[in-house]
Amino acid sequence: MKLAAAAGGGLLVGFNWTDAKAKPAVLDATAEAAAPSIEFNSYLSVSPEGKITIFSPNPEVGQGIKTAFPIVVAEELDVDWQQVHVAQAPLDTVKFQRQVAGGSGSIPHSWKRLRQAGATTRQLFINTAAKRWGVPAGECTTDKGMVLHKGKNKKATYAELAADASKMPTPTDVPLKDPKDFKLIGTSIRNVDNKDIITGKPLFGLDFHRDGMLYAVVQRPEAFGTKIKSVDASKARAMPGIVDVITFDNNVAVLGKSTWQVLKARKALNIQYEKESALESTSDHDRIFDELLNAPDATVRRKDGDVEAAFKSAAKVIKSEYQCPFLPHSPMEPMNFFAHVRPDGAELIGPTQTPERARGDAAKFLNLPQDKVTVEMTRMGGGFGRRLATDFVMEAVKVSALAKAPVKLIWTREDDMTGGDYRPAVKYRFEAALDAKGNMIGYKLRGAGINAGNPTRQDNFPAGAVDNLLIDSAEHKSPITTGPWRAPITNFLAYAEQSFLDEVATAAGKDPIAFRLELLDKAKKSPAGDIKYDIDRMRAVTELAAEKSNWGKKSGVAQGFSLYFSHLSYVAQVGEVTMKQGKPELTKVIAAVDCGIVINQSGARQQVMGGVVDGIGHAMYGKLTFDEGAPEQNNYNNYRMIRMSEIPEVEVHFVDNGIDPTGLGEPALPPTGGAVANAIFKATGKRIYKQPFVEQDVLKGVS
Amino acid sequence: MAQYNLKINGQTYKADVEPDTPLLWVLRDSLGLVGTKYGCGIAQCGACTVHVNGAATRSCVLPVSAIGSSSVTTIEGLSAQGEHPVQQAWDEVDVPQCGYCQAGQIMTAAAFLKQNPKPSEAEIEAAMNGNICRCGTYHRIREAVKVASTKTK
Ligand code: FES
Numbered sequence: 001m002k003l004a005a006a007a008g009g010g011l012l013v014g015f016n017w018t019d020a021k022a023k024p025a026v027l028d029a030t031a032e033a034a035a036p037s038i039e040f041n042s043y044l045s046v047s048p049e050g051k052i053t054i055f056s057p058n059p060e061v062g063q064g065i066k067t068a069f070p071i072v073v074a075e076e077l078d079v080d081w082q083q084v085h086v087a088q089a090p091l092d093t094v095k096f097q098r099q100v101a102g103g104s105g106s107i108p109h110s111w112k113r114l115r116q117a118g119a120t121t122r123q124l125f126i127n128t129a130a131k132r133w134g135v136p137a138g139e140c141t142t143d144k145g146m147v148l149h150k151g152k153n154k155k156a157t158y159a160e161l162a163a164d165a166s167k168m169p170t171p172t173d174v175p176l177k178d179p180k181d182f183k184l185i186g187t188s189i190r191n192v193d194n195k196d197i198i199t200g201k202p203l204f205g206l207d208f209h210r211d212g213m214l215y216a217v218v219q220r221p222e223a224f225g226t227k228i229k230s231v232d233a234s235k236a237r238a239m240p241g242i243v244d245v246i247t248f249d250n251n252v253a254v255l256g257k258s259t260w261q262v263l264k265a266r267k268a269l270n271i272q273y274e275k276e277s278a279l280e281s282t283s284d285h286d287r288i289f290d291e292l293l294n295a296p297d298a299t300v301r302r303k304d305g306d307v308e309a310a311f312k313s314a315a316k317v318i319k320s321e322y323q324c325p326f327l328p329h330s331p332m333e334p335m336n337f338f339a340h341v342r343p344d345g346a347e348l349i350g351p352t353q354t355p356e357r358a359r360g361d362a363a364k365f366l367n368l369p370q371d372k373v374t375v376e377m378t379r380m381g382g383g384f385g386r387r388l389a390t391d392f393v394m395e396a397v398k399v400s401a402l403a404k405a406p407v408k409l410i411w412t413r414e415d416d417m418t419g420g421d422y423r424p425a426v427k428y429r430f431e432a433a434l435d436a437k438g439n440m441i442g443y444k445l446r447g448a449g450i451n452a453g454n455p456t457r458q459d460n461f462p463a464g465a466v467d468n469l470l471i472d473s474a475e476h477k478s479p480i481t482t483g484p485w486r487a488p489i490t491n492f493l494a495y496a497e498q499s500f501l502d503e504v505a506t507a508a509g510k511d512p513i514a515f516r517l518e519l520l521d522k523a524k525k526s527p528a529g530d531i532k533y534d535i536d537r538m539r540a541v542t543e544l545a546a547e548k549s550n551w552g553k554k555s556g557v558a559q560g561f562s563l564y565f566s567h568l569s570y571v572a573q574v575g576e577v578t579m580k581q582g583k584p585e586l587t588k589v590i591a592a593v594d595c596g597i598v599i600n601q602s603g604a605r606q607q608v609m610g611g612v613v614d615g616i617g618h619a620m621y622g623k624l625t626f627d628e629g630a631p632e633q634n635n636y637n638n639y640r641m642i643r644m645s646e647i648p649e650v651e652v653h654f655v656d657n658g659i660d661p662t663g664l665g666e667p668a669l670p671p672t673g674g675a676v677a678n679a680i681f682k683a684t685g686k687r688i689y690k691q692p693f694v695e696q697d698v699l700k701g702v703s
Numbered sequence: 704m705a706q707y708n709l710k711i712n713g714q715t716y717k718a719d720v721e722p723d724t725p726l727l728w729v730l731r732d733s734l735g736l737v738g739t740k741y742g743c744g745i746a747q748c749g750a751c752t753v754h755v756n757g758a759a760t761r762s763c764v765l766p767v768s769a770i771g772s773s774s775v776t777t778i779e780g781l782s783a784q785g786e787h788p789v790q791q792a793w794d795e796v797d798v799p800q801c802g803y804c805q806a807g808q809i810m811t812a813a814a815f816l817k818q819n820p821k822p823s824e825a826e827i828e829a830a831m832n833g834n835i836c837r838c839g840t841y842h843r844i845r846e847a848v849k850v851a852s853t854k855t856k
């Protein structure tokens with residue numbers, strides 16, 4: 001913690017993002033002197049007019065962090081939300097350390113630190129007022145940005161106290177609020193950028209403009225596994241507005257004065273490609289999956305007990321395979337970045353989930369020290385993991401360096417969909433062994449993936465609940481590039497696994513929820529190996545979902561259950577399907593969520609509803625196929641996205657357990673596919689083994 | 704290149720562009736009106752929706768040469784400060800996640816409500832179905848259109 005009088009007479013408070021303990025005060029006379037210090041790493045400032053500015057360091061990608069972080073600070077600070085102004089902090093990992101939007105990790109990382117910062121600052125104002133009034137600090141209270149002393153009938157706003165506060169020592173060991181006294185946390189607070197969004201302000205990377213900049217588009221190979229043989233750019237160069245055509249890596253960049261001109265000129269390029277490595281088609285992948293599933297060896301991920309013996313002694317064995325296709329991320333704002341590379345430094349501006357990686361990659365490539373490369377984060381029009389990669393940033397850097405000009409490099413939707421970094425395609429084989437009483441005594445999972453790394457999550461449920469278990473994986477390396485996609489791996493694994501558990505429950509003659517609860521009981525009483533999830537929290541969301549959905553008691557409605565733990569949060573979902581004209585229709589999804597304390601009801605509900613809609617959309621319709629290395633879908637006319645008329649009702653319920661909050665940008669998505677598929681099974685008796693659902697027999701004829 | 708005088712948001716703008724340039728890129732690149740978004744470029748997502756003579760129109764496939772004397776309204780011109788009932792409803796219902804699609808959603812909804820001030824849920828869905836929201840804010844969009852319909856007289 002560090003204090004300084006802000007320029008103009010307010011107070012600037014620095015606090016450590018990475019260290020929950022407040023540091024002893026170091027006083028500086030001016031904000032300027034305080035600003036470059038590395039002893040603290042975030043700021044809030046109080047202006048003489050009473051405006052509280054809180055800097056939010058993490059990239060905003062639609063997850064609502066820019067609203068949630070300041071809520072936590074404001075809560076402990078005890079200010080009126082109306083006084084709070086939120087600003088996006090620049091990239092400065094010395095100060096802020098973790099400036100990443102990914103892994104649903106921001107909230108768990110920063111919760112305590114944010115509270116500490118707010119509470120310590122509040123105490124500072126109390127101490128300042130107590131000294132001024134000659135009263136014990138313990139007799140003062142705060143409310144809406146004011147310190148009050150009831151007995152002496154005194155009050156002072158934080159703004160009035162700011163200048164004196166900057167000369168006081170920083171309080172240490174300040175107690176945090178009892179969560180039952182929270183006034184802001186747990187209420188509904190609107191997105192802090194609503195006003196700018198609804199009035200069309202330039203917020204996003206694609207909106208960035210710098211006078212004199214060039215627009216650039218890049219022609220990348222049309223098929224994975226090919227490389228440039230020859231480039232004839234003569235026609236393109238002669239077109240209006242075209243300034244340069246540059247070949248770099250395996251790409252050809254067209255630079256010019258406007259987006260439309262470079263797009264037209266790109267079409268006029270004549271590029272010949274030649275084969276560089278395998279040109280894979282989706283039919284090849286289908287064959288490769290089966291080879292991997294049947295291969296004698298694979299990487300063992302977890303092994304408990306004696307699986308072979310369990311399957312030999314089984315009264316019943318269930319075996320199924322599930323498959324999911326490649327998917328593009330499809331954020332509504334396509335990739336883009338502005339770069340201005342000069343001999344002595346580089347300026348980067350745009351939408352990135354990993355600004356630090358962007359800076360590091362650029363510095364390395366340009367052979368510049370890190371501090372000569374600046375990265376400004378714009379709001380992002382979605383990311384879903386795509387903007388964790390820096391390929392598009394580096395394209396802008398390279399093109400700017402080669403063209404010696406400021407460049408805004410943009411991708412079209414087609415570029416976005418055909419440019420790689422996809423969710424990997426996978427196929428799973430599950431096997432379960434049941435004893436005569438229907439207890440699951442053995443469980444096997446082999447995950448086969450294409451550039452998927454480990455497509456299993458070997459420690460997730462039902463691991464720990466089955467005595468004899470073997471989880472392994474096999475991988476095919478492909479020229480088709482892949483990357484993390486919202487809830488990496490679990491976004492398809494959960495569908496497959498939760499569908500399979502439903503199959504096993506059916507085979508055991510048990511209710512799907514009762515079956516899972518039995519397994520959780522077993523894990524609690526006699527765990528098999530390590531347990532990396534909280535059994536009680538698994539149980540609590542399961543029970544909440546059962547209660548809120550009136551599980552098993554609705555007539556005319558087929559229900560399907562799914563339960564998943566990811567990114568430290570627990571989510572159970574019930575899908576509801578009714579038959580309309582002989583065809584199943586998804587009418588409702590009920591979600592029970594345990595992310596600990598809910599910071600912002602509005603934002604949290606939004607994340608869950610959006611996650612469910614995303615989960616339905618991609619499970620139902622999403623598919624990217626390949627022919628000889630070339631993607632066969634390239635825009636929303638041939639790649640189907642879920643639309644308003646296709647959403648079911650979504651009901652969200654949070655477990656109220658007072659546990660420290662965990663992330664919510666991803667965890668609601670994984671269980672959805674399973675809840676939907678299991679409800680469709682319940683309604684029709686037909687199991688869905690493959691995404692997209694809409695292409696499977698049971699949904700044929702459903703639009 | 705050709706000179707165009709465009710009536711946008713009640714003002715006249717000059718643009719010197721090729722005749723086939725879509726209005727979207729004229730707005731964004733030539734006139735600095737970047738509230739109108741690019742999402743697909745082929746009239747599939749609705750991110751680029753503006754009003755042309757009051758009708759919701761996909762600016763990504765509308766060549767500037769076809770506009771003539773029509774009057775264009777973009778999100779920047781829907782109201783001075785965001786006080787249009789649809790914009791207000793969008794804030795009240797707290798619709799945006801990433802926010803990127805929302806200008807197009809709002810423009811579609813505003814034109815629709817002008818034609819059909821008291822729509823049914825099915826009519827809202829039909830009207831809004833052309834606008835994709837990747838973040839999945841559809842429930843709140845639908846709700847906000849309903850809220851806006853109570854604000855418009
Ligand atoms: S950008 Fe015009 S409809 Fe998608």
Ligand code: FES
Binds near residue numbers: 802835838
């Ligand atoms: S709010 Fe992100 S695309 Fe709609």
